[in-house]
Amino acid sequence: MGDPRLIEIAPVTRVEGHGKVTIHLDGENNVDEARLHIVEFRGFERFIHGRLMWEVPVIVQRLCGICPVSHHLAAAKAMDMIVGVDQLTPTAEKMRRLMHYGQVMQSHVLHFFHLAAPDLLFGFGAPAEKRNIFEVLKEKPELAKRAVLMRKYGQEIIEATAGKKVHGTGAIPGGINRNLPLERRDHFLSTIDDMIEWARDALALARGYTLDNEEIVAGFGNFPSNYMSLVREDDGALDLYHGNLRALTSTGDVIFDQVPYTQYHERLVEEVRSWSYMKFPFIEALGPEAGWYRVGPLARMNTASFIDTPLANDAHKDLMGVTSGNPNNSTLANHWARMIEVLHCVEKIQDLLHDEDLQGDDLIVTGDRREEGFGVIEAPRGNLIHHYKVDQNDQVTYCNLIVSTTHNNEGMNRAVKDVAVKHLSGQPEITEGMLNHVEVAIRAYDPCLSCATHALGQMPLQVELFGADGHLLDTKAQCI
Incomplete structure (x- = not known):
């Protein structure tokens, strides 16, 4: 030995x-x-202390250059509560949703085509010099071109709603600071049919890989777990922007359902381990050994009752049919789920572009001041929690962030x-x-x-x- x-x-x-x-x-x-x-x-949770509440939605998105919109919107939702707003104007909510769908779309496209596709197309054991986006360009130029243009489309949606493609300022406490001009709407509508077609083709690619490589997929990092996400209030539909918390076991049994996200700290506990700066959350009622869970695209497919856009809903049924309606525990099936969400986001963008509320002028509301605010959203990588307390001088005194990757740590x-x-x-x-x-x-x-x-x-x-x-x-x- x-x-x-x-x-x-x-x-x-x-x-x-x-x-x-x-x-x-x-x-x-x-x-x-x-x-x-x-x-x-x-240490963002510490150095945000003392900053003015109005600054928070802009500051916290500096956590990341890949998903800044998610932090921007989660913080804005928390600050809505601080300024006493429980319901945004139709224009404000729909502009925020449009921003979010553009963000999820472009982030998923970036990951699938630029980061994951080299492994999926060329094989996990292919030479390192082969596994990169430049080789994808050489081997499949049309696919790579579509990936670039789809991501560009999502980024332009962000720019139109947030002011900039990265680290914008569109969402403010109580609403939004701009609407969508008709010329920008028409620009996006001119290529929306291409986006629908390309999203369907990308979904077919991810689905085909998962089913055609069943032996690899079934034996690669797979294990049963709990799952958690936001779902739409009342009917449990997929909702990436707002909703209540739902958690299921690996066999689909309900752990909790329709829990307001303002009560997240009554359901979840963050464990600390000596060998990582990242915490290990778990569901308190189940304890640290059995209570860990996963979030993200596949978790959302597992927890959602249905999807409220027709093409994505058909794809959701197809995915869940593989496991006879039970949660899918396959790590690599995340790619399939990710592309279902791209299609859903494009469908949502198409619907919103035809909504006249996006050209409305009623952008912001106010209410009675509060000292505590919660903002929870489904970021591209999964559930994202922002929790703040603010004093009478409008300065942040408490900040807790549980991001998607932290949820997925275990x-x-x-x-x-x-x-x-x-x-x-x-x-x-x-x-x-x-x-x-x-x-x-x-x-x-x-x-x-x-x-x-x-x-x-x-x-x-x-x-x-x-x-x-x-x-x-x-x-x-x-x-x-």
Whole structure:
């Protein structure tokens, strides 16, 4: 029997932010433990203290350059409560929804085509120099062109509703600061049919991969879990902007349903572990061992009763039919679910562009001042919670953020271990293909590590193998 070893993947690539994976091998080269570590800390929940409430929706979106709109809107919803507003004007709510659908659309397209597609099209074990968007451009130029134009469309929707494509200012406490001019509406309508067609084709690609590679998909980072998301009040439909909380078990049993998100802290507990800056939430009634859960596109498909746009609803039925209506526990099925949401967002955008309320002038309302506000939204990566308290001087005194990637922390760790056990155990040396299998499992969740830990940037992938005595045995590096 040999000495135990440690493999470190630092950082994980083709994700947003910094993270590393450590894989502990026993003396027979079998995986003993595998963990996803979040190694950077920025502390947004602390340094937002003292800032004026009016600044918050603009400041907090600096958490991320990929999904700033989600933070912008969640914070704005919380500040709506602070200024005493429970119901926005029709123009304000529909402009915010249009902004959000554009955000979810462009974020999902970015992830699927730019980050995940190289693995899906060329294989998890393909050479590293093959697994990138430039090779997708060479091999499938029309597909890559559509991906660029779809993301551009979503970003232009954000620009029209928020003022800028990144870090806009459109949502303000109590409403919105602009409407949608007719010329911008007509611009978006001129290509909406293309967006519908391309979204359907992208969905077919993701669906086909999942069903055609059933052996890979069924055995890759799969395990039962609980699921949680917002659902629409009363009927339980998918609602990415607003609703109540629903949580289900892996077999579809209800844990809680139609819980107002202002009561999230009565249902969820955030556990701290010594080896990560990211917390581990769980459902308090079930405890930390059984109460962890997953969020995101697949979780939303599992929890939603139906989807209120016809094409996406048909696709939802198709996905759920694979598991006879029960929750789907497949990690890689997130890609299929993600493309269903792209189609849903495009359908919603089409409907809203025909709504005259977008040209309305009634943009903001006010009410009786409160000291506490909650804003919850379904971000591209899953449920996003913003919770603030504000004093009589309009200064923030408390801030708690639970982002999608934090909700998924336990799930990602379990996926890492499952894949490591299957692709590393018994292997005498590190292989690049093995390392990428581990990263593929993480990328399926589309994690935003700077949102969850408040870190920023990317570095080359570096993997180091240490012996039990702490000496460096081997190292490999790659830049992606």
